[in-house]
Amino acid sequence: MVTLVRTRIKPRAGTRGTTRISSREDRIANGIVYLALIVVAVVCVFPLLFVVAASITPYGEVLRNGGYIVIPRSITFDAYRELLSDPAIPRALSVTVFITVVGTALNMLLTTLMAYPLSRKDLPGRSAVLLIALFTTVFGAGMIPTYLIVKATGLLDTVWAMIVPGAVSVFNVLIMKTFFEGIPEELVDAARIDGAGELRILLQVLLPLSVPVMLTLGLFYGVSHWNEFFQAILYVRDQDLLPLQVVVRNLLARSQATENADAVLPLVTVQMAAVVVAAIPMIAVYPFVQKHFQKGVLLGSVKG
Amino acid sequence: MRARRYWVLYVMLVPALVYLAVYKYAPMYGIVVAFKDYSLGEGIVASPWVHPWYGHFSELFGSPYFGQLLRNTFLLSIYKIVWGTALPLVLALLLNECRLTWMRRWVQTLSYMPHFLSWVIIFGITGAFLSESTGLVNRWLEQLTGHTVGFLTSTDWFRSVLVGTEVWKDMGWGAIIYLAAMVGIDPSRYEVARVDGANRLRQIWHITLPGIRNVIILLLVLRLGHVLEAGFEQVYIFYNLQVYPVADILDTWVFRTGLENLNFSLAAAAGLFKSIIGLVLILAANRIAKRWDGQLW
Numbered sequence: 001m002v003t004l005v006r007t008r009i010k011p012r013a014g015t016r017g018t019t020r021i022s023s024r025e026d027r028i029a030n031g032i033v034y035l036a037l038i039v040v041a042v043v044c045v046f047p048l049l050f051v052v053a054a055s056i057t058p059y060g061e062v063l064r065n066g067g068y069i070v071i072p073r074s075i076t077f078d079a080y081r082e083l084l085s086d087p088a089i090p091r092a093l094s095v096t097v098f099i100t101v102v103g104t105a106l107n108m109l110l111t112t113l114m115a116y117p118l119s120r121k122d123l124p125g126r127s128a129v130l131l132i133a134l135f136t137t138v139f140g141a142g143m144i145p146t147y148l149i150v151k152a153t154g155l156l157d158t159v160w161a162m163i164v165p166g167a168v169s170v171f172n173v174l175i176m177k178t179f180f181e182g183i184p185e186e187l188v189d190a191a192r193i194d195g196a197g198e199l200r201i202l203l204q205v206l207l208p209l210s211v212p213v214m215l216t217l218g219l220f221y222g223v224s225h226w227n228e229f230f231q232a233i234l235y236v237r238d239q240d241l242l243p244l245q246v247v248v249r250n251l252l253a254r255s256q257a258t259e260n261a262d263a264v265l266p267l268v269t270v271q272m273a274a275v276v277v278a279a280i281p282m283i284a285v286y287p288f289v290q291k292h293f294q295k296g297v298l299l300g301s302v303k304g
Numbered sequence: 305m306r307a308r309r310y311w312v313l314y315v316m317l318v319p320a321l322v323y324l325a326v327y328k329y330a331p332m333y334g335i336v337v338a339f340k341d342y343s344l345g346e347g348i349v350a351s352p353w354v355h356p357w358y359g360h361f362s363e364l365f366g367s368p369y370f371g372q373l374l375r376n377t378f379l380l381s382i383y384k385i386v387w388g389t390a391l392p393l394v395l396a397l398l399l400n401e402c403r404l405t406w407m408r409r410w411v412q413t414l415s416y417m418p419h420f421l422s423w424v425i426i427f428g429i430t431g432a433f434l435s436e437s438t439g440l441v442n443r444w445l446e447q448l449t450g451h452t453v454g455f456l457t458s459t460d461w462f463r464s465v466l467v468g469t470e471v472w473k474d475m476g477w478g479a480i481i482y483l484a485a486m487v488g489i490d491p492s493r494y495e496v497a498r499v500d501g502a503n504r505l506r507q508i509w510h511i512t513l514p515g516i517r518n519v520i521i522l523l524l525v526l527r528l529g530h531v532l533e534a535g536f537e538q539v540y541i542f543y544n545l546q547v548y549p550v551a552d553i554l555d556t557w558v559f560r561t562g563l564e565n566l567n568f569s570l571a572a573a574a575g576l577f578k579s580i581i582g583l584v585l586i587l588a589a590n591r592i593a594k595r596w597d598g599q600l601w
Contacts, residue, residue, distance in 0.1 A: 025503055025504075026504065029505075030401075036398050037398050037407060038411075040398070040411055041415070043472070044414045044472075044475075044476065047472075050432060051428065051429050054432055067438060067443045111320075113317070114316070114317060114319075123313055124310065136324060136328040138583055138586045138587065139583045140579055141331030141575075142575030142576060142578065143571070144568050144571045145334030145335050145572055145575070146327070146331040146334070148331070148334045148337065149330045164327070167320075167323045168323050168324070197309075198309060199312060226422075227423075229423065245424045246424075249424045252424070252427060268432075268438050283417060283421075286416075287413060290413060
């Protein structure tokens with residue numbers, strides 16, 4: 001039902017064309033490729049740099065230039081000071097940090113506990129459990145019935161409404177299960193002969209070998225919690241429990257109502273600062289984890 | 305001994321199964337509200353059944369706005385599928401043709417950075433460029449042409465903004481899988497082609513693209529299975545009253561009808577319609593995809 005990729009990335013440096021003397025035509029082709037790739041890199045990075053620049057541009061310069069320019073002549077961190085002086089932002093940050101830390105921990109615990117038994121091909125009833133899990137990926141009850149159950153279980157307007165309803169991602173369970181299945185069975189058998197129980201096999205044999213998939217899934221879960229928006233607007237009305245993304249979205253919407261007024265410029269600067277604050281942790285974390293991606297991302301990229 | 309071994313494994317499965325039962329399967333029982341007149345006070349069980357049982361569905365299908373919702377959902381999805389397939393493919397080809405390892409690595413790392421940004425952040429960035437009063441693009445346009453364009457408020461532009469920002473977000477991420485498939489192509493085939501005098505473009509056309517054809521088709525089919533998912537979060541964050549005629553999709557309508565207007569039953573009926581069509585499409589897509597279940601998959 002769900003197709004997973006089992007390609008392995010080979011070390012690809014210089015797989016072809018390195019020893020050949022390149023023709024003129026080839027050099028032109030290379031030039032076009034490099035140019036196009038530089039354009040791609042700029043398109044990916046420039047928007048963020050511009051937002052950062054806008055967030056540190058002093059009001060005076062905005063007025064002088066008639067708007068934001070790409071490289072401001074002087075900088076100021078007033079927008080960040082103003083942003084953080086609004087108590088709603090630190091509060092939202094603490095909510096987001098809480099759901100990211102606690103949520104990801106719960107996700108990883110439940111995902112591992114589900115993936116390990118399912119990776120054991122000798123387990124009776126394994127395919128039935130898999131079917132139960134897979135069915136939820138092709139048929140969902142929908143927004144409203146899920147809301148009614150979240151309400152019935154008493155989670156509305158609690159921080160848990162943003163953690164518990166998404167406690168396990170079946171896709172991620174499948175990724176981890178596939179990874180476990182790739183670990184040589186002899187290792188597990190050897191541990192078993194030494195008298196290790198299932199829990200010990202999982203903790204002391206499999207987990208140390210599963211660092212790449214754990215980091216990758218941890219990142220997937222962590223990103224989805226840090227970027228939490230959907231469940232918050234569905235289940236949380238209490239302003240004090242809103243996560244950062246929702247608060248930033250409300251801040252961004254403030255300009256739209258008054259977009260044509262003259263006094264919005266400082267507000268825009270503060271908005272850009274909010275965007276930077278909401279984006280930075282993810283941008284700071286992913287390059288470190290991406291080393292371990294390769295397998296995990298390929299397994300997961302079908303899910304998009 | 306053996307039974308005890310399994311017993312531990314079953315215990316491990318319990319938390320996740322309880323989760324699935326409560327938050328995935330119990331809501332399927334909650335679907336009955338689509339056939340009731342649900343009221344918050346009475347709850348799921350006590351709310352009265354609607355007569356006839358398909359009352360909410362006939363209200364839904366009879367409304368002219370429903371056709372518009374479907375149209376918006378399909379159009380937005382199809383545009384996203386077309387662009388979201390073509391551009392990552394081009395990027396993967398470029399990366400595959402790049403002979404400088406360091407450059408390939410840098411561009412790839414940078415290109416999937418946007419995937420980790422939330423739609424709220426991307427909305428903020430989009431505003432910095434496209435907002436009619438303060439956006440960079442509109443300032444340039446004003447200097448060049450004397451006019452500004454309301455990209456975020458005009459029905460002519462809004463869908464393009466949605467498609468463009470989605471492609472920006474996921475272009476690098478989408479390229480990963482094509483690139484991996486390209487690495488699997490036998491290098492000796494390129495050698496042979498070069499001996500025959502094929503230039504780079506012809507190598508791409510005759511070796512690279514056919515070599516990953518199965519992957520392209522498979523991903524396309526799987527995405528078509530999700531054609532009713534036009535991207536709730538993105539649309540909800542980006543849209544505004546002026547662009548409802550082109551931007552309101554099934555999911556955003558369900559959200560507003562259910563949670564803002566508290567017409568839970570009608571919203572649930574629309575949701576059930578979407579889930580059932582979605583189920584059929586996904587099962588069909590998977591069946592078709594199995595045909596291309598070639599050497600790579």
